[in-house]
Amino acid sequence: MARLVMKFGGTSVADIDRIRNVARHVKREVDAGHEVAVIVSAMAGKTNELVAWAREAAPLHDAREYDAVVASGEQVTAGLLAIILEGMGVNARSWQGWQLPILTSDAHGAARIEDVNGEELVRRFRERKEVAVIAGFQGVHKTTGRITTLGRGGSDTSAVAIAAAIHADRCDIYTDVDGVYTTDPRVEPRARRLDKIAFEEMLEMASLGAKVMQVRSIELGMVHNVRIFVRSSFDRPEDIDPMSNHPPGTLICDESEIMEQQVVTGIAFSKDEAQISIRHVPDKPGVAAAIFGPLAEANINVDMIVQNISADGSTTDLTFTVPSVDYERANVVLKKSKEQIGYASLDGSTDVAKVSVIGIGMRSHAGVAAQAFKALAEQKINIRAITTSEIKFSLLIDAVRTDSAVRTLHTLYGLDK
Ligand code: ASP
Numbered sequence: 087m088a089r090l091v092m093k094f095g096g097t098s099v100a101d102i103d104r105i106r107n108v109a110r111h112v113k114r115e116v117d118a119g120h121e122v123a124v125i126v127s128a129m130a131g132k133t134n135e136l137v138a139w140a141r142e143a144a145p146l147h148d149a150r151e152y153d154a155v156v157a158s159g160e161q162v163t164a165g166l167l168a169i170i171l172e173g174m175g176v177n178a179r180s181w182q183g184w185q186l187p188i189l190t191s192d193a194h195g196a197a198r199i200e201d202v203n204g205e206e207l208v209r210r211f212r213e214r215k216e217v218a219v220i221a222g223f224q225g226v227h228k229t230t231g232r233i234t235t236l237g238r239g240g241s242d243t244s245a246v247a248i249a250a251a252i253h254a255d256r257c258d259i260y261t262d263v264d265g266v267y268t269t270d271p272r273v274e275p276r277a278r279r280l281d282k283i284a285f286e287e288m289l290e291m292a293s294l295g296a297k298v299m300q301v302r303s304i305e306l307g308m309v310h311n312v313r314i315f316v317r318s319s320f321d322r323p324e325d326i327d328p329m330s331n332h333p334p335g336t337l338i339c340d341e342s343e344i345m346e347q348q349v350v351t352g353i354a355f356s357k358d359e360a361q362i363s364i365r366h367v368p369d370k371p372g373v374a375a376a377i378f379g380p381l382a383e384a385n386i387n388v389d390m391i392v393q394n395i396s397a398d399g400s401t402t403d404l405t406f407t408v409p410s411v412d413y414e415r416a417n418v419v420l421k422k423s424k425e426q427i428g429y430a431s432l433d434g435s436t437d438v439a440k441v442s443v444i445g446i447g448m449r450s451h452a453g454v455a456a457q458a459f460k461a462l463a464e465q466k467i468n469i470r471a472i473t474t475s476e477i478k479f480s481l482l483i484d485a486v487r488t489d490s491a492v493r494t495l496h497t498l499y500g501l502d503k
């Protein structure tokens with residue numbers, strides 16, 4: 087017998103038929119003798135609709151009331167799933183975040199989970215064989231008692247937090263893809279589903295644009311060592327053997343669980359980048375602070391930074407990237423600080439993309455990035471900027487060359503099917 091968390095996203099609960107399908111997945115695990123907590127998202131599109139309603143009511147509104155509105159989507163699916171399970175003869179009860187409770191910070195709209203009480207759930211597993219159906223995405227602030235939400239995609243984080251609280255053996259994320267791929271299969275059809283990926287690698291993949299799970303949920307999984315299994319909710323429930331150790335999907339786990347570590351695990355990319363170059367900046371202490379301080383104050387995330395050592399000892403050029411949505415704002419901020427920074431001119435481009443190569447094997451292998459430079463040069467793909475860290479390197483290139491760069495690197499590192 088195992089204790090499982092099963093999380094179902096919006097497309098998996100998009101209508102009553104699909105919720106029935108979810109219930110059959112749950113029943114399969116219960117019949118196999120497992121203890122089950124289910125976490126559900128709102129029906130597909132519901133949260134968008136609720137957010138739009140809040141905005142229509144008033145463009146600027148109290149974040150506490152935003153949460154009161156948008157948390158309702160998950161309340162509906164939790165109740166519906168409990169009803170359907172009961173109808174199938176499975177003991178089930180729905181839970182709102184405040185009922186457990188799931189305690190959070192008071193950052194309404196983007197709250198962080200601080201504590202989850204899973205005791206009652208565990209007692210009911212034991213005494214009544216009762217399935218807990220929990221509304222994802224929502225919690226309650228620990229002192230005001232007001233409903234909070236965890237940010238878009240937050241039910242992944244609910245699921246992992248609950249798995250940690252009840253010491254689940256595994257946290258199954260049922261979604262509309264059947265696992266985590268070496269890269270986006272829409273760009274490279276030869277992308278493969280990974281059997282396993284380490285938390286740190288998944289964190290990089292998710293931060294860099296692989297939209298399988300909320301980034302925060304992976305951080306939590308890593309901290310509490312929750313084994314997360316990404317799998318498809320569209321497989322027919324009766325085709326799956328609940329005792330099998332190898333259902334199709336990807337396990338996100340500690341690197342010690344991964345026997346055959348490849349050097350490179352995946353290629354991520356993001357076209358939502360913009361490049362800014364500042365020309366002829368004085369090469370002296372305090373200049374970086376004068377540039378990046380105001381950007382930080384404006385809440386603009388700076389990612390890649392490249393600075394040259396000046397040839398003449400007086401001025402140099404500095405290039406960095408920001409999210410493309412912040413490009414205009416960043417320009418405004420920098421023009422305002424022109425005097426203080428003392429640069430000659432500013433230029434930039436939003437037609438750039440960041441391609442990243444990820445793998446914990448890079449820690450122990452030299453020359454991994456050098457191979458990429460050569461392969462991209464052969465394809466005449468120009469590299470504008472490079473950053474590296476222990477388990478990844480990222481290259482800034484022209485956006486139009488993204489697909490070709492991704493495919494080149496995918497083949498280069500032996501990731502093709
Ligand atoms: N329903 C919420 C959203 O759409 C939370 C989630 O689905 O994870 O963002």
Ligand code: MG
Nearest residue numbers: 095239242298
């Ligand atoms: Mg999601």
